[in-house]
Amino acid sequence: MSGTRFAFFKGGIVPIEQANISIMNHALNYGTAAFGGIRAYWNADEEQLFIFRPVEHFTRLLQSAALLRMSFPWTAQDLTQHLIELLRAEGYRENCYVRPLAYKDLNGIGVRLHDVPDSLSMWAMPFAKYIENDGGAHVHFSAWRRVDDNAIPARGKIAGSYVNSALIKSDAVLSGYDEALVLNQDGHVSEASAANIFVVRNGTVLTPPVTSNVLEGITRRTIIQLLRDDLGVEVVERDIDRTEVYLAEEMFLCGTGVQIAAVTKVEHRPIGDGALGEITRRVRDYQNDVLYGRVAKYREWLTPVYAETPEVAR
Numbered sequence: 001m002s003g004t005r006f007a008f009f010k011g012g013i014v015p016i017e018q019a020n021i022s023i024m025n026h027a028l029n030y031g032t033a034a035f036g037g038i039r040a041y042w043n044a045d046e047e048q049l050f051i052f053r054p055v056e057h058f059t060r061l062l063q064s065a066a067l068l069r070m071s072f073p074w075t076a077q078d079l080t081q082h083l084i085e086l087l088r089a090e091g092y093r094e095n096c097y098v099r100p101l102a103y104k105d106l107n108g109i110g111v112r113l114h115d116v117p118d119s120l121s122m123w124a125m126p127f128a129k130y131i132e133n134d135g136g137a138h139v140h141f142s143a144w145r146r147v148d149d150n151a152i153p154a155r156g157k158i159a160g161s162y163v164n165s166a167l168i169k170s171d172a173v174l175s176g177y178d179e180a181l182v183l184n185q186d187g188h189v190s191e192a193s194a195a196n197i198f199v200v201r202n203g204t205v206l207t208p209p210v211t212s213n214v215l216e217g218i219t220r221r222t223i224i225q226l227l228r229d230d231l232g233v234e235v236v237e238r239d240i241d242r243t244e245v246y247l248a249e250e251m252f253l254c255g256t257g258v259q260i261a262a263v264t265k266v267e268h269r270p271i272g273d274g275a276l277g278e279i280t281r282r283v284r285d286y287q288n289d290v291l292y293g294r295v296a297k298y299r300e301w302l303t304p305v306y307a308e309t310p311e312v313a314r
């Protein structure tokens with residue numbers, strides 16, 4: 001991967017060329033892994049790289065791993081320290097994306113979760129934008145259903161379940177859309193292929209609850225707090241019907257990769273007036289200030305990589 005020189009592998013920082021697994025690996029063959037996606041933002045004025053909510057991300061990773069009966073000797077704080085070491089070794093002075101992976105590390109045959117050793121790796125790469133469509137995405141409703149919690153835990157970031165996301169994403173793009181919304185087994189809107197969703201109806205922001213087979217997004221949690229506490233916008237977590245999306249005034253996707261991306265069209269119907277909505281613009285701009293450390297009260301969410309004695313954020 002271009003721009004990546006090191007990895008956290010088998011408990012230490014090693015050159016990326018040494019961080020390899022076998023074609024016999026359990027996780028590669030059966031999808032028995034959990035992963036994360038963490039961003040760090042370069043603040044050029046302060047010459048500082050800020051990791052966004054790393055402890056929250058590592059806590060979710062450890063929880064997703066626990067669902068797969070994995071256990072590790074590290075806490076979320078320990079993993080944050082290892083990530084600081086990794087990013088310092090890379091020396092990035094630009095935005096970057098981090099990929100931690102907790103995986104079943106057996107070279108052999110046998111579909112199970114017990115009696116298989118666990119490993120955890122991390123690597124990072126420079127990363128600017130995820131979706132190039134600044135003008136607003138056009139989405140459709142996928143013919144696929146979101147993976148159900150009673151089949152594969154939906155609230156965790158389980159590698160095998162991303163076959164579901166990949167089917168949803170490719171069918172959307174190959175049909176001429178930018179993204180897809182996916183319904184859960186109950187027929188309610190759950191999320192996009194790899195992002196949570198918010199819609200605005202009658203001035204209130206709605207998002208599906210965490211019991212709707214959504215991934216428990218860190219960005220989702222962040223956005224709910226920013227809207228409620230700072231922007232004075234009411235947020236309600238409840239089931240959302242398909243036809244509510246057609247009638248929404250605004251809609252946006254959110255996630256670590258996508259950040260906040262406006263959706264302006266669904267199946268050739270404009271959302272609201274088909275342009276970037278006011279609430280979406282406000283929360284996107286405010287979140288951007290938060291990510292780069294420009295909002296004092298949320299500096300506690302940021303862990304600086306190049307501080308002399310880095311303090312691990314919440």
Ligand SMILES: Cc1ncc(COP(=O)(O)O)c(C=O)c1O
Binds near residue numbers: 193217218220254256
């Ligand atoms: C399926 C899915 N939903 C939602 C999200 C957003 O989660 P987060 O905000 O923690 O990145 C992701 C992120 O990668 C995802 O893969």
